[in-house]
Amino acid sequence: MHDVQIEPLLERLSRRHFIPGAQLAVHRGGITRAVEFGVQHTDGPPMTRAARVPVGSVSKTFTAALAMILVSDGDLDLDEPLTEYVPAAASLSDRLTARHLLSHTGGLPSDSDEVTASTLSKHVAECFRRADPLHEPGDGFSYSNIGYSATGHLIEVVTGMSWWEAMSSVLLRPLGVAAHFVVAPDGPQDAVPGHAVNPDRHRVVPVHQSLTLVDAPAGAIAASAIDLVRLGRMLAGDGPRLVADAELREMRTPAEGAEPFGMADAWGLGVALFEGGWFGHDGTGDGTSCHLRVHSESGTVVALTTNGSTGFAMWRELARELGVGDYDGCRELGERLTSTPPDCMGRFYNGDTEYSVMPGENTPLRLAVDGEPFAELTLYDGLLFRMRDVGTGDTTQTGRFLRGSPGRGIGWLQVGGRLARRAA
Structure with a gap:
């Protein structure tokens, strides 16, 4: 120190x-x-x-x-x-x-x-x-x-x-x-x-x-x-x-x-x-x-x-x-992705909380929580992303998409340490 x-x-x-x-x-x-x-x-x-x-x-x-x-x-x-x-x-x-x-x-x-x-x-x-x-x-x-x-x-x-x-x-x-x-x-x-x-x-x-x-x-x-x-x-x-x-x-x-x-x-x-x-x-x-x-x-x-x-x-x-x-989750970010995997988009749930991932305007994706705009997402290798908070503009928070198993589609979203599972 x-x-x-x-x-x-x-x-x-x-x-x-x-x-x-x-x-x-x-x-x-x-x-x-x-x-x-x-x-x-x-x-x-x-x-x-x-x-x-x-x-x-x-x-x-x-x-x-x-x-x-x-x-x-x-x-x-x-x-x-x-x-x-x-x-x-x-x-x-x-x-x-x-x-x-x-x-x-x-x-x-x-x-x-x-x-x-x-x-x-x-x-x-x-x-x-x-x-x-x-x-x-x-x-x-x-x-x-x-x-x-x-x-x-x-x-x-x-x-x-x-x-x-x-x-x-x-x-x-x-x-x-x-x-x-x-x-x-x-x-x-x-x-x-x-x-x-x-x-x-x-x-x-x-x-x-x-x-x-x-x-x-x-x-x-x-x-x-x-x-x-x-x-x-x-x-x-x-x-x-x-x-x-x-x-x-x-x-x-x-x-x-x-x-x-x-x-x-x-x-x-x-x-x-x-x-x-x-x-x-x-x-x-x-x-x-x-x-x-x-x-x-x-x-x-x-x-x-x-x-x-x-x-x-x-x-x-x-x-x-x-x-x-x-x-510092940003230190784990590698190369920025030039294309967005289509299966990133969709609805994910943690209990009663809904996380919706949609196409963005200024960034590839945007995230809403229970219907309220939450963050703009920029994707990196490994399906990691940096978030830009729509309220504060803060860009220090990160999250990730997870596949159900190797070779399979994206089944999970992790934001703020919370897992959310893709809706059936």
């Missing part, structure tokens, strides 16, 4: 990306440095060190760490069929395990459009009953919020507590982190609001969090950058010994069958893996973007929280300037 002055760096990048407020914490050489910039909301108080920002999917790493505490204590077996704990899993597969849920290799769709249940147990049962599996457990990677709702319910079964109670008492309190949740059974708790940012128009608008109770294990935690550093230090083996060393190593070991193209270089249990020995997670709430990176060999931890929707682009720059491990 590079030696840089983090305070002017945070201010410069926040201003460039029109971020209202941000926190940056870096733990290195046994010392934690933390700086803040801006305001909690456009007409509100300044961003403080203790302010808690909705961290989105970084919550999955908290949920995974909680599950691994139970594994360390002998209360949960990663490879026991999930049906032993959650009978409703029998409607899906008797091969599904907690390891599959934590590594996104269970074949579960990402989300459910029809959420009618108000408890994790009923929601998970409904999802398992309605799910059209993308593949057999262990045979591929597809990022799944449903899988983490199921992990949250599994934690409830094993502990006899709600996910919120178990998270607070088993993980957060021992870490020295005050529990704050975007959504909870007794109502939402105070958190920094997110903001929709339009850089071209210099427009910044506050937005509300829309997370439901049943999605809580996948994205409900609100935390400061200092809080994220505490979690990262524990995962690096520095801090409270809540997870045994063997389980910590297992978390950062590449999971079998996990190919998270478009998201990370590999995937462990609850964490993405990056080149150079880095691991962590990224998360977006409504108008927030937060990031955690850990380097266990050196004990370095870097955490960024932002309350602006352009925070992901800001993180990319910050990671480069700090020399922190991050994913």
Whole structure:
């Protein structure tokens, strides 16, 4: 990691990306440095060190760490069929395990459009009953919020507590982190609001969090950058010994069958893996973007929280300037294709979500998600593609088409780590 002055760096990048407020914490050489910039909301108080920002999917790493505490204590077996704990899993597969849920290799769709249940147990049962599996457990990677709702319910079964109670008492309190949740059974708790940012128009608008109770294990935690550093230090083996060393190593070991193209270089249990020995997670709430990176060999931890929707682009720059491990799918792109295979076009499904690929105007192909324009696609060798986001113009994201088997037609689309299968 590079030696840089983090305070002017945070201010410069926040201003460039029109971020209202941000926190940056870096733990290195046994010392934690933390700086803040801006305001909690456009007409509100300044961003403080203790302010808690909705961290989105970084919550999955908290949920995974909680599950691994139970594994360390002998209360949960990663490879026991999930049906032993959650009978409703029998409607899906008797091969599904907690390891599959934590590594996104269970074949579960990402989300459910029809959420009618108000408890994790009923929601998970409904999802398992309605799910059209993308593949057999262990045979591929597809990022799944449903899988983490199921992990949250599994934690409830094993502990006899709600996910919120178990998270607070088993993980957060021992870490020295005050529990704050975007959504909870007794109502939402105070958190920094997110903001929709339009850089071209210099427009910044506050937005509300829309997370439901049943999605809580996948994205409900609100935390400061200092809080994220505490979690990262524990995962690096520095801090409270809540997870045994063997389980910590297992978390950062590449999971079998996990190919998270478009998201990370590999995937462990609850964490993405990056080149150079880095691991962590990224998360977006409504108008927030937060990031955690850990380097266990050196004990370095870097955490960024932002309350602006352009925070992901800001993180990319910050990671480069700090020399922190991050994913760059563009480095895998080879020669640009001069012709477009006709079987790229069509409709692909991940659960209830429809991905439509059609001829483009400025590029060979365009992608719509549930009928809404999403990105323009430029094709490269190996059926990889670079996406140009129609809303932001960002061109750093990549995806790919996959054939069912060698010599056969395209049967799959992978975007943002999510698999979508061609409609029959």
